[in-house]
Amino acid sequence: MILPIVAYGDPVLRKVGKELDKDYPNLKELLANMWETMYNANGVGLAAPQIGLPIRLFLVDTTPFADDEDLSPEEQKALSGFKKTFINAQMVEETGKEWPFNEGCLSIPDIREDVQRKDTITISYLDENFKPLTETYNGLLARVIQHEYDHIEGILFTDKLSSLKKRLLKGRLTNISKGKINVDYRMRFPDMKKGR
Known part of the structure; x- marks a missing residue:
């Protein structure tokens, strides 16, 4: 079942996710719905807060990036078919040089910005x-995982932008939270009732 993706401005996107255990209700169904929701929106990652659940769960499938001709054959191979579920993830270490990459987010449609992140990560999680x-x-794999991990920590990629960039984007972000945007996947807008 395709679930609505929560838009920027919803408080659930700012919550630190709670850990879940093996008895979490309908987990297999939830995972199936999250994969379907992510693919329907052409995403490469989706975190539970993005569907309104403040829990430590996210999915990653970097296969769409494997076709990027700017990447080395090794990077393309690493990205191809990389499909994983991360439960109760904890970042162990982020190392290496920071590098910029143009990021977007299903909860913040039509906004893409360069974000600096470390090159290499070590992460502990349950499958x-x-x-x-x-x-x-490392590389693009680390980047996608870092982005999704931030979601379960209540952090959005826009938080990592300069204060000038944030000011420039303020109006567009407000419009997203009010539903004043065209998207081709289901969304839930926190401020749709207000000022529409």
Whole structure:
């Protein structure tokens, strides 16, 4: 089932997610719905807060990036078919040089900005079978995981922009929260009732 994606301005996007256990109700169904929702919106990642659930859960599928001709064959191979579920993730370490990449977010449609992030991460998490894993990623894989991890920490990519950039985007962000935007996937707008 395709779920509505929560738009910028909803308080759930600012909550630090709570951990979940094996008994979380209907987890398999929730995961199936999240994958379907993400693919329907042409996303490469989706975090539970983006569908209104303040829990430590996110998905990543970087396959669409594998076709980028600017990437090395090694990077393309790493991105191709990389599809994972991250439950109760904890960032262990972020290292390496910071580099800019143009990021967007399904909760903040039609806004893309360059964001600086570290090149390499080590992250601990549980997979969909609650198997504990600690893995290290770099480059674009690390970037996508960092972006989704931020969601379960109540952080949006716009928080990482300069104060000037934030001021320039303020009107557009307000319009998003009021639903004054055209998107081709289902969304839930926090301020749609107000000032429309």
